[in-house]
Amino acid sequence: MNAEGRTALNRTPEWAALKEHREGFGGTGLRELFDADPERGRTYTVRVGDLYIDYSKQLVDAEALRLLRELAVATDVFGQRDAMFRGDRINTTEDRAVLHTALRAPRDAVIEVDGENVVPAVHGVLDKMSGFADRVRSGEWTGHTGKRIKNIVNIGIGGSDLGPAMAYEALRPFTDRGLTVRFVSNVDGADLHEALRDLDPAETLFIVASKTFTTIETITNATSARTWLLDALGDDKAVAKHFVALSTNAEKVTGFGIDADNMFEFWDWVGGRYSMDSAIGLSLMIAIGPDRFRELLDGFHTVDEHFRTAPAEENAPLLLGLLGIWYGNFFDAQSHAVLPYSHYLSKFTAYLQQLDMESNGKSVQKDGTPVEWQTGPVVWGTPGTNGQHAYYQLIHQGTKLIPADFIGFARPVDELSDELKAQHDLLMANFFAQTQALAFGKTASEVREEGVPEELVPHKTFQGNRPTTTILAPELTPSVLGQLIALYEHKVFVQGAVWNIDSFDQWGVELGKVLAKRIEPALTEGADVPGLDPSTRALVADYREMGG
Ligand code: F6P
Numbered sequence: 001m002n003a004e005g006r007t008a009l010n011r012t013p014e015w016a017a018l019k020e021h022r023e024g025f026g027g028t029g030l031r032e033l034f035d036a037d038p039e040r041g042r043t044y045t046v047r048v049g050d051l052y053i054d055y056s057k058q059l060v061d062a063e064a065l066r067l068l069r070e071l072a073v074a075t076d077v078f079g080q081r082d083a084m085f086r087g088d089r090i091n092t093t094e095d096r097a098v099l100h101t102a103l104r105a106p107r108d109a110v111i112e113v114d115g116e117n118v119v120p121a122v123h124g125v126l127d128k129m130s131g132f133a134d135r136v137r138s139g140e141w142t143g144h145t146g147k148r149i150k151n152i153v154n155i156g157i158g159g160s161d162l163g164p165a166m167a168y169e170a171l172r173p174f175t176d177r178g179l180t181v182r183f184v185s186n187v188d189g190a191d192l193h194e195a196l197r198d199l200d201p202a203e204t205l206f207i208v209a210s211k212t213f214t215t216i217e218t219i220t221n222a223t224s225a226r227t228w229l230l231d232a233l234g235d236d237k238a239v240a241k242h243f244v245a246l247s248t249n250a251e252k253v254t255g256f257g258i259d260a261d262n263m264f265e266f267w268d269w270v271g272g273r274y275s276m277d278s279a280i281g282l283s284l285m286i287a288i289g290p291d292r293f294r295e296l297l298d299g300f301h302t303v304d305e306h307f308r309t310a311p312a313e314e315n316a317p318l319l320l321g322l323l324g325i326w327y328g329n330f331f332d333a334q335s336h337a338v339l340p341y342s343h344y345l346s347k348f349t350a351y352l353q354q355l356d357m358e359s360n361g362k363s364v365q366k367d368g369t370p371v372e373w374q375t376g377p378v379v380w381g382t383p384g385t386n387g388q389h390a391y392y393q394l395i396h397q398g399t400k401l402i403p404a405d406f407i408g409f410a411r412p413v414d415e416l417s418d419e420l421k422a423q424h425d426l427l428m429a430n431f432f433a434q435t436q437a438l439a440f441g442k443t444a445s446e447v448r449e450e451g452v453p454e455e456l457v458p459h460k461t462f463q464g465n466r467p468t469t470t471i472l473a474p475e476l477t478p479s480v481l482g483q484l485i486a487l488y489e490h491k492v493f494v495q496g497a498v499w500n501i502d503s504f505d506q507w508g509v510e511l512g513k514v515l516a517k518r519i520e521p522a523l524t525e526g527a528d529v530p531g532l533d534p535s536t537r538a539l540v541a542d543y544r545e546m547g548g
Helices: 013-025 030-036 062-074 077-086 100-104 119-138 162-170 189-196 216-233 236-242 250-256 279-288 290-309 316-330 348-360 384-388 392-397 418-440 444-449 454-460 478-499 507-524 534-546
Strands: 045-048 051-054 151-155 180-184 204-209 243-247 263-265 335-340 378-380 404-409 468-473
Touching (some): 013 062, 013 316, 030 418, 045 290, 045 316, 051 316, 051 478, 062 077, 077 290, 077 478, 100 119, 119 263, 119 290, 151 189, 151 279, 162 180, 162 279, 189 216, 204 216, 204 236, 204 279, 216 236, 216 243, 216 507, 236 243, 243 279, 250 263, 279 290, 290 316, 290 478, 316 335, 316 478, 335 384, 384 418, 392 418, 404 418, 418 468, 444 454, 507 534
Parallel strands (some): 151 204, 204 243, 243 263, 335 378, 335 404
Antiparallel strands (some): 045 051, 051 468
16 A cells, blocks of 8 residues: 555556466467457457557457456546546646646636636637737748748757657648748757758747746757847847747746747646647647647547547557556566558657656656556657668567557548559558568468478568557548547556556656756866766766867
């Protein structure tokens, strides 16, 4: 029992039952599971919005799923879910509500934080963003010299970068192709340099995105961007037409020199990695237009409603979360691959890395006591066929179990030529081939039947039983993208709820930030910084010597 009066997860009868079932399950393979139930290709599926989710190629039987759902009941996942939707302060270490779901709630919804309905403020900011986006898109909003804005540069990092950058790539076919939209995040000056080198300052709008407006990378890049602009335009007043801010911190924004009128607000109950559908999405909204942005929000909302109301057996985020727990806690899987078969989703997995790993990369429970079970996995992956020619070898024949999500679409985007559209079937043939090969492999006797020399048989044998989930949608639209993101947001929530960790803080990033601040004078001035360990002290000395 811990301080919250909760029995430790690994001492619950539900956990013990899962352990026992796992032992009995042993090496039961997917060929066996399909032989026993040929219908599972249709029955082990769930639908949410436009997403068709097939989990039949998972190493689970009905009993494992039932026991996993019981674990969810025992850990009060649905009670915790309701507390989140209600606006309770479930981020206990920061004493904050967690209400990204309010960002996509309809205008007439009522969601209260400290007795105040936050929905009107959410829509107020969305309306302000829409007005601004329309003015930039139409050319009504001009730069300081009267030139039309043709370039948008979002400066932010982490949740203030990954979401809009990922979604901009994902929705490129829906973007205004006349606009150049770039994302600068790295404090390495090369990032800003490459982003700005071919841009005309008079045509460039900077969007400084930072929840806290204190993040060193962002403020440093924004300061350099302002210098670049003012060097070219020679008038401090230019800032008002070329800089807007997305933040919760009005004081810091105005302190930086950005007019409060040019600030788009959000709130402390929006976590950075859950913020792409808040004001943080402004660059995306300018690129795709307010109507498409609202379609994206509707997509999120569809999955929110599903997660909030669907029964456990049909609840897709619950299911995906529990499958992750099955592998992480009962098969010792260390990682989880997300493999989109869409070039447009090239940044999707990088986005999920922050969402999942910053949320569930924790080793203490909510009450501060250590967890005695594995928590969040290493999330990784890149778009489909490229991975096939790189690291899929290890997934197919390596010694590690890597559960994977395959995400694909029935239709290519409209904009492609007929010839390029025809390539879509080839892409998707790979998509289906991979999950089949991973699941069912190729036995030694099947290899022998092909006349393969005996000494090569072990090398050409595929064990199979590599579990995958297939997520199929008709097309990658703004709504479908919103659905996908919300699916993963809530999956991460489910896992954190079962593991009894705070999925909404990120104290693990703090120490590095503090040390970087301390070390910097040693690099810039050769200052004798107290508290440097001998290894770091020697490296810093070498760095200064090498750098001349
Ligand atoms: O350092 C981690 C982090 O706090 C993330 O959680 C956040 O998304 C990112 O930094 C950027 O923070 P901000 O939006 O306040 O600049």
